Amino acid sequence: xxxxxxxxxxVAKAIALCRPDVIPCYPITPQTHIVEHLSVLVKSGQLENCxxxxxxxxxxxxxxxxxxxxxxxxxxxxxxxxxxxxxMEAVYNASGLGLPIVMTLGNRAIGAPINIWNxxxxxxxxxxxxxxxxxxxxxxxxxxxxxxxxxxxxxxxxPVMVNMDGFIxxxxxxxxxxxxxxxxxxxxxxxxxxxxxxxQSPLSIGAMVGPDAFTEVRYLAxxxxxxxxxxxxxxxxxxxxxxxxxxxxxxxxxxxxxxxIILVAMGSxxxxxxxxxxxxxxxxxxxxxxxxxxxxxxxxxxxxNALKNASQVIVFEKSxxxxxxxxxxxxxxxxxxxxxxxxxKIKSVIGGLGGRTITKKSLRKLVDNASKGELDDExxxxxxxxxxxxxxxxxxxxxxxxxxxxNILRDIGVxxxxxxx
Amino acid sequence: xxxxxxSAADEQTVKFYQTGTFTVGNRLLDEEFRxxxxxxxxxxxxxxxxxxxxxxxxxxxxxxxLDTAMRVTDNQIIAANATGCLEVFTTPYPETAWSIPWIHxxxxxxxxxxxxxxxxxxAKGDTTTRVIAQGGDxxxxxxxxxxxxxxxxxxxxxxxICYDNGGYMNTGVQRSSATPGGARTSTTMPVGDHPGSSxxxxxxxxxxxxxxxxxxxxxxxxxxxxxxxxxxxKAMTFRGARYIQIDVPCPLGWGSEPSQTIKLARLGVxxxxxxxxxxxxxxxxxxxxxxxxxxxxxxxxxxxRFAHVLKPANxxxxxxxxxxxxKNIKRYRLL
Amino acid sequence: xxxxxxHGRGGQGVxxxxxxxxxxxxxxGKYSQSFxxxxxxxxxxxxxxxxxxxxxxxxIREPVMEPDMLIIQDPxxxxxxxxxxxxxxxxxxxINSSRTPEQLGxxxxxxxxxxxxxxxxxxxxxxxxxxxxxxxxxxxxxxFAALSHxxxxxxxxxxxxxxxxxxxxxxxxxxxxxxxNLTLKIIQQAQGS
Numbered sequence: 019x020x021x022x023x024x025x026x027x028x029v030a031k032a033i034a035l036c037r038p039d040v041i042p043c044y045p046i047t048p049q050t051h052i053v054e055h056l057s058v059l060v061k062s063g064q065l066e067n068c069x070x071x072x073x074x075x076x077x078x079x080x081x082x083x084x085x086x087x088x089x090x091x092x093x094x095x096x097x098x099x100x101x102x103x104x105x106m107e108a109v110y111n112a113s114g115l116g117l118p119i120v121m122t123l124g125n126r127a128i129g130a131p132i133n134i135w136n137x138x139x140x141x142x143x144x145x146x147x148x149x150x151x152x153x154x155x156x157x158x159x160x161x162x163x164x165x166x167x168x169x170x171x172x173x174x175x176x177p178v179m180v181n182m183d184g185f186i187x188x189x190x191x192x193x194x195x196x197x198x199x200x201x202x203x204x205x206x207x208x209x210x211x212x213x214x215x216x217x218q219s220p221l222s223i224g225a226m227v228g229p230d231a232f233t234e235v236r237y238l239a240x241x242x243x244x245x246x247x248x249x250x251x252x253x254x255x256x257x258x259x260x261x262x263x264x265x266x267x268x269x270x271x272x273x274x275x276x277x278x279i280i281l282v283a284m285g286s287x288x289x290x291x292x293x294x295x296x297x298x299x300x301x302x303x304x305x306x307x308x309x310x311x312x313x314x315x316x317x318x319x320x321x322x323n324a325l326k327n328a329s330q331v332i333v334f335e336k337s338x339x340x341x342x343x344x345x346x347x348x349x350x351x352x353x354x355x356x357x358x359x360x361x362x363k364i365k366s367v368i369g370g371l372g373g374r375t376i377t378k379k380s381l382r383k384l385v386d387n388a389s390k391g392e393l394d395d396e397x398x399x400x401x402x403x404x405x406x407x408x409x410x411x412x413x414x415x416x417x418x419x420x421x422x423x424x425n426i427l428r429d430i431g432v433x434x435x436x437x438x439x
Numbered sequence: 440x441x442x443x444x445x446s447a448a449d450e451q452t453v454k455f456y457q458t459g460t461f462t463v464g465n466r467l468l469d470e471e472f473r474x475x476x477x478x479x480x481x482x483x484x485x486x487x488x489x490x491x492x493x494x495x496x497x498x499x500x501x502x503x504x505l506d507t508a509m510r511v512t513d514n515q516i517i518a519a520n521a522t523g524c525l526e527v528f529t530t531p532y533p534e535t536a537w538s539i540p541w542i543h544x545x546x547x548x549x550x551x552x553x554x555x556x557x558x559x560x561x562a563k564g565d566t567t568t569r570v571i572a573q574g575g576d577x578x579x580x581x582x583x584x585x586x587x588x589x590x591x592x593x594x595x596x597x598x599x600i601c602y603d604n605g606g607y608m609n610t611g612v613q614r615s616s617a618t619p620g621g622a623r624t625s626t627t628m629p630v631g632d633h634p635g636s637s638x639x640x641x642x643x644x645x646x647x648x649x650x651x652x653x654x655x656x657x658x659x660x661x662x663x664x665x666x667x668x669x670x671x672x673k674a675m676t677f678r679g680a681r682y683i684q685i686d687v688p689c690p691l692g693w694g695s696e697p698s699q700t701i702k703l704a705r706l707g708v709x710x711x712x713x714x715x716x717x718x719x720x721x722x723x724x725x726x727x728x729x730x731x732x733x734x735x736x737x738x739x740x741x742x743x744r745f746a747h748v749l750k751p752a753n754x755x756x757x758x759x760x761x762x763x764x765x766k767n768i769k770r771y772r773l774l
Numbered sequence: 775x776x777x778x779x780x781h782g783r784g785g786q787g788v789x790x791x792x793x794x795x796x797x798x799x800x801x802x803g804k805y806s807q808s809f810x811x812x813x814x815x816x817x818x819x820x821x822x823x824x825x826x827x828x829x830x831x832x833x834i835r836e837p838v839m840e841p842d843m844l845i846i847q848d849p850x851x852x853x854x855x856x857x858x859x860x861x862x863x864x865x866x867x868x869i870n871s872s873r874t875p876e877q878l879g880x881x882x883x884x885x886x887x888x889x890x891x892x893x894x895x896x897x898x899x900x901x902x903x904x905x906x907x908x909x910x911x912x913x914x915x916x917x918f919a920a921l922s923h924x925x926x927x928x929x930x931x932x933x934x935x936x937x938x939x940x941x942x943x944x945x946x947x948x949x950x951x952x953x954x955n956l957t958l959k960i961i962q963q964a965q966g967s
Contacts, residue, residue: 022800024793044582045613045626048812054613054625061630072614072626074581075547100522100546104582131532132522132543135812156833186835190809191796289833373812377836427533492816528816691817 020195025157025187026051028194029122032161034065035202036120036168039091039209042071042082046101047134048184049124053096076101080108080119087117088223090214092168094119098184099126099140106144109177113148113239115223118171118209120164121149124184125285125336127372131423135373136184137336138285141313142345148239150178150246151314152266153284157192162265163311165197166253169206173253174246181313183286185373197261205260243315250312268317270309273299274324277306279388282325282350283334284310287376291334294378298385305385310346318353325354330363330388334381334399336370343396344368369399463664474668475506482509482538484518489536490528494697496687496704497525497602500661501573504600504685507671509539512569517541517556521549521574521583524609524689525602547582549574550590553597561596569675573600576617577607579684580642587644591651594679598671601644601682604689612692616642619712620763621748621756624692629747634756645718648682652721655681660713661688662704666727670717686713694743706738711764714771726771735760775828776924777838781857782847785817787911790937791845792823794915797933798925799827807832820855827924841865843922847897847910849878858883865891866921870910872896890961893921897953904949905942912946916953920961927954 021028030052033041041060043053060070073079079095086093097105102123112119127133128140141151150170154160160182167178182188213221227235247268254267264270272292274280281291288309298305308324310317325331331354333347342348347366354362367384370376380400387393409426418425461468466477475481484505491498508516517540520526526543529536544552553572560568572590574583579601590597606624607613614624620638623629627636648656654677659667667685674681688704690697707713710733716726739745739760748756768774778795782788789810796808804827811822824838842865844857849871851857861867863886869875871894875884884892895917897910905912912934919925930950935943 020800022797022806043626045607045610047610050611050613050625054611054628057626058628058630061628061633063631074584074616076582104547130544185812186809189812190807190835191793192807192832193800193805286835290835293834375836377839378834423532490816490819493818 019198020193022191022193024051024189024191025160025182026124026189027055028157028161028196029164029182029188030055030059031196032164033094033120034059034068035197035199036094036165036206037092037208038065038068038094040069040071040082040086040093042073042079042086042093042095044073044076044079044095044097044101046076046098046124046126048126048136048188049096049098049101049122051188052122052124076105077108080105080112080121083119083121084108084112084115084117087112087119087211088115088215090209090211090216092118092172092209094121096122096124098124099128099134100132102140102144103128106147109144109149110147112177116175116212117177118168118175119177120167120171121177121179122164123179123181124188125181126184130421133372134184136186137371137373138181139337139371141179141181142337142339144179145314145345148176148243149314150174150176150243150250150312151181152178152250152312153181153310154187154265155286155288155309155311157187157190158194158263159265159311160187161194161196162257162261162263165202165206166257166266168209170246170249170253172209173249174242175212176242176246181285186286195263201260205257246315247312247317247319250315266311268310268312269320269324270311271324272307272309274306274308274328276304277328278304279330279332279385280306280308280325280328281332281334281381281385282308282310282321282346284313284346285336287334287336287370290376290378291381294381294385297378298382303385303389313346316349316353321350321353325350325362328362330365330393332365332367332384332388332393334367334369334384336368338368338371365393365395365397367397367399374400461665474664475503475510476664478510481506482514484509484516484537484539485529486536486538488534490531491524492528492689492691492697494688494690494695494700495524495528496661496689496700497575497604498528499664499700500602500659500667500685500687501525501600503661503664503667504573504671504683505539505571507668508569508571508598508675511672511675512567514539515568516571517568518571518573519544519549519553519556521572521578522546522609523575523578523607524604525573525575527609546578548586549578549583550586550597550599553599554590554593554595557596570597571600572597573602575608576601576603576605576644577615579603580616580644584642588647588651591648591653591680591682594653596678596680598674598681598683601684602687603684604687604692606689606692608689608692617644619760621745621760623694623744623747634753635744635747638756638759645682645684645716649718649721649723651680653680653682654678654720656718657683658686658713658715659683660686660704660708660715662701662708663715663727666715673717692744694746695741699741703738703741706733706741709733710735710738711768711773712738712760714767714773716771723771726773729768729773732768732774735764775826775832776842776922777840778825778827778843778845778918779838779841779861780823780825780845780847781851781855782821782911783817783851784819784821785909786847787909788821788823788847791847791911791915792825794912794930794933794937795825795918795925796827797936798915798929799825801929801932802925804829805832811837820851843868843918843924845914845918846870847914849873852878852880863887867892868914868917868921869894870897870914872899890964891921893917893957893960895953895956895960900952900956901949904952905945912949913953916950916955917957919950920954920957927951 059065127137171178335346344366613626618636623635629635657670792808796806799806808825846869897913
C-alpha cells in the first residue's frame with residue numbers, strides 16, 4: 019500500500035514485516051529514527067514476539083546480535099560511521115561465524131574530524147569483513163532490499179549490510195509502497211538456523227583455527243560470496259514476481275547500453291544522476307549510468323558487460339582510500355582490466371564527502387569535461403582550491419602538528435577565543 | 440553609577456535585592472565566599488557564543504566546574520571531552536568556545552584519552568598541569584564505561600566530570616542507562632500500559648565509582664553552585680582518579696521550561712531523587728541534608744517526560760519512583 | 775515540478791511544514807518529496823526545509839536551489855541569511871509578518887515578483903489564536919494552498935489528522951483554513967486595487 023513517509027520509518031516497518039525475533043539497538047545519527055520507531059512497534063504490539071533492547075554501545079549491539087543469531091533468532095540492528103567502527107571486531111566475527119544478521123548502515127562519514135553527514139566511508143571501512151554489502155538508491159528500494167536481505171542472509175548463512183544514505187534517504191519523506199504481510203510471508207519463510215546453540219544437539223561455535231586450516235576456511239568464505247552473485251539476481255527476480263518491483267539485483271543500467279560516457283555510482287546519487295542524464299540525452303549527449311546495487315560481492319562480470327562498449331567511465335564515489343585514491347574506481351579498474359584492456363578510460367571522481375551537496379550542475383561539468391577529453395584521472399569534485407592552496411603554502415613555511423581542520427583555521431587567521439594568561 | 444548605567448536605570452527600574460546573600464555571582468560578598476563567576480578575572484574557560492539551548496543545565500554546570508578548576512590550579516588544566524552535547528555546542532567549526540587546551544576524540548574513550556594526557560604530564564615531570572575528562576551520562580555510563588573503569592583501576596590522576604541529564608540528548612533524546620525509570624525518551628516511549636524507560640536495577644555511576652575505592656567521588660547539582668564549586672575545589676586537592684557527577688536538567692529532553700532549570704535541579708535534590716554526597720576511598724564522607732523535603736510529584740510534574748507517570752492509571756510507577764527517593768534518603772542519609 | 779523552500783528557526787515547525795505539504799500532495803495522487811537541511815540544529819537556529827511536488831516520479835536529491843515558492847516563517851531571518859538565494863522571480867513568496875514588504879525593507883526583492891505572487895500575513899498571530907502556540911507553520915500551509923493551488927485544503931486536513939492527535943489536529947486544521955481564507959482575501963484585495 020502506498021504511503022508518504024520518511025525512509026527511516028519505512029525501513030522500520032519493513033523490518034517489522036520480516037518478523038525479527040531480537041533487535042538490540044544503540045542510537046547514532048542518522049539511524050536514530052529507525053531504532054526509535056522499532057521500539058514503538060514492539061511496545062505497541064504491532065511487532066509481536068520480538069525482543070527489543072536498548073544496549074550500551076554498538077559493540078554490545080553487534081555482540082547481542084551474534085548471541086541471538088547463534089541461538090537461532092532472526093536478528094537485526096542498525097548503525098553508522100563511528101558506531102560501525104566501534105563494533106568492527108564483532109562485524110568481522112559475525113561473518114566469520116556465518117551468522118545471518120541483517121544490519122542497516124545509515125551511511126555517514128567517519129571522523130576525525132567528526133561529521134554527521136552522509137558519505138560512504140563507513141561502508142568502505144568494512145568492505146573486507148566478509149559481509150554482503152548492498153546499496154539502495156531510494157526509500158522504496160530500502161524497503162524492498164531489507165526484505166530481500168533476510169532471505170539472502172539466511173540462504174547463505176552470511177550477514178548482510180544494507181547501505182542507505184544518511185539524511186538523504188533516512189530523513190527524506192517520499193512515496194513508498196509498503197508490502198502486505200502476506201506478500202512478505204510468501205517471500206520470506208521463517209528462519210531455520212543451519213546450526214545453533216541448542217541443548218538438544220550441543221555444538222561448539224568459535225574454535226581457534228590454525229595455519230593448517232585457516233586458508234581453506236577463508237577461501238570458502240570468498241567462494242560463498244561469489245555464489246551469492248547468482249543468488250542476489252535470482253532473489254531479485256523472485257521479489258519482482260511477488261511484489262512487482264525491480265529492486266535489488268547486482269547492477270542496474272540506465273541508458274548505459276549504447277552510451278559513450280557512463281557514470282558509475284552507488285546509492286542515492288543515482289537519482290540526481292538520472293535527472294541529469296535525462297537532460298543530457300535530450301541535448302544529444304551519449305551518456306548513461308550504471309548503478310551498483312551489490313558492492314560485496316563485487317559483480318565484476320556484470321560491470322564488464324555493462325561498460326565494455328563505452329569509451330569513458332566516470333566512477334563517482336563518496337569515499338576514497340587516503341593516500342591511494344578512489345576505492346570504487348580502483349575496483350572497477352581491476353575488474354575491467356581483466357576483460358577489457360586499455361581501450362576503456364576510467365576516471366575517478368570523489369565527491370559528496372562529509373555531506374557536501376552533489377548538484378546536477380557539478381555532475382554536468384564532469385560529463386562536459388569528459389566529452390571534451392579534459393577530465394582528469396582523479397578529481398575531487400567541488401574542492402575549494404583556494405583554501406587548499408593557502409594551507410599547502412602555509413605548510414611549506416611553518417611546521418605544525420595536529421589536526422588539519424584546526425590548522426586551516428590558523429592559516430585563515432581566525433583569532434582564537436582564548437585569552438593569553 | 441556611570442552615566443551609561445544611569446540612563447539605563449532611567450529606562451528600566453532595576454531592583455538590587457540580593458546584597459549580602461550568598462547568591463551566586465554576588466560581588467559584594469567577601470572574597471572567600473564569592474563564586475568564581477563573581478570575579479572579573481574568571482577564566483571563561485567556556486566563553487560566550489556557544490550554541491547550547493536556552494536553559495541548558497550542562498552549559499551552566501560545565502562553566503562553573505571548569506572555571507573553578509582553573510582558579511584553583513592557577514589556570515593549568517587540560518580538558519578532554521567525549522562526543523555529546525557539550526562537545527557539539529562548544530565547537531561548531533570553525534569556532535570554539537574553549538579558552539583552555541581541549542581535545543575531543545571519540546564517544547567512548549574520553550577516560551582513556553585523559554589518562555594518556557595525565558601519563559604524558561607525569562613522564563615529562565609536570566606536576567602543575569591537571570587533567571579533566573568530561574562527558575554526558577551516555578558517554579560515561581554506557582559506551583564509556585569500560586574505559587572509565589580502567590582509569591579508576593589505574594588510579595590515573597584525572598578528574599572525571601559526568602554531566603548527567605539522563606539520556607542521549609544530542610542525538611534526539613534516546614535512553615541511556617542513566618535514564619530514570621518511567622521517563623519518556625524516543626526509544627522508551629510510554630505505549631499503552633508500558634512505562635517509559637523501564638525500572639531496572641539502574642546503573643548509578645557514583646556508587647560504582649565508590650566501589651572502585653578511588654580517592655574522591657561526589658555528586659552535585661546546578662541549583663547549588665557554591666556546593667559544586669566546593670566539590671571541584673575539594674577534588675583538585677586529591678591526586679589520583681576522582682569522579683564528580685553533576686545533575687543537569689535538559690529542557691529539551693525533559694520537556695521542561697528553559698527558565699525552570701535551576702528550580703528543577705533543586706526539586707530533584709529536595710525530593711531525594713538526586714542525592715548530594717561525597718565519598719573518599721569508597722566510604723561515604725559527607726551528605727547534604729534535605730532541608731525541605733518535597734514529594735516527588737512536584738519534581739515530576741514540571742517535566743513532560745513524566746507526564747504519563749502522573750496519570751491515575753500509572754500510580755504504581757509513581758510509587759516506584761517514590762520508593763526510589765526513600766531508598767536514596769536512607770542510603771545516603773539525606774534526612 | 776514545483777519546488778518549495780521553507781525558511782524558519784528551529785522550533786517553528788519548518789520541517790513539519792514541508793512534511794505535511796508532501797503528505798498532502800501525495801494524498802492528491804501526486805509525487806512529492808520533502809527533506810530538511812540536515813544539521814545539528816537547536817531551538818532558534820535558522821533551519822530550511824525543502825519540498826518538491828510533481829506529476830511524475832522525482833529522482834533528484836539536491837536541495838532546492840531555485841524555489842518556485844519561498845516561504846519565510848520568521849522575518850528576522852532577512853538579517854541573518856540570504857533567504858532569497860536562487861528564488862525564481864516568476865515564483866511565489868509567502869512571508870509570515872504583519873508588516874508589508876516595504877516596512878520589512880525587502881521591497882527590492884519583492885518588486886521583481888509578478889503581481890499577486892507576494893503575500894505577507896500575520897501567521898504567528900493566527901497561530902496563537904487557533905493553536906495557542908506561536909507556531910506559524912500550519913497557518914502558512916493554508917496560505918500556500920491559497921497562493922499556489924498546488925495542494926487543496928482537504929488534502930492538508932488529511933495530512934494534519936495523520937500527524938497529530940485529534941484535538942491538536944482540529945486546532946491546526948482551523949489554523950490552516952484561517953491562513954487559507956486570509957490569503958484569499960489579501961489576494962482579492964490586491965487584485966481589486
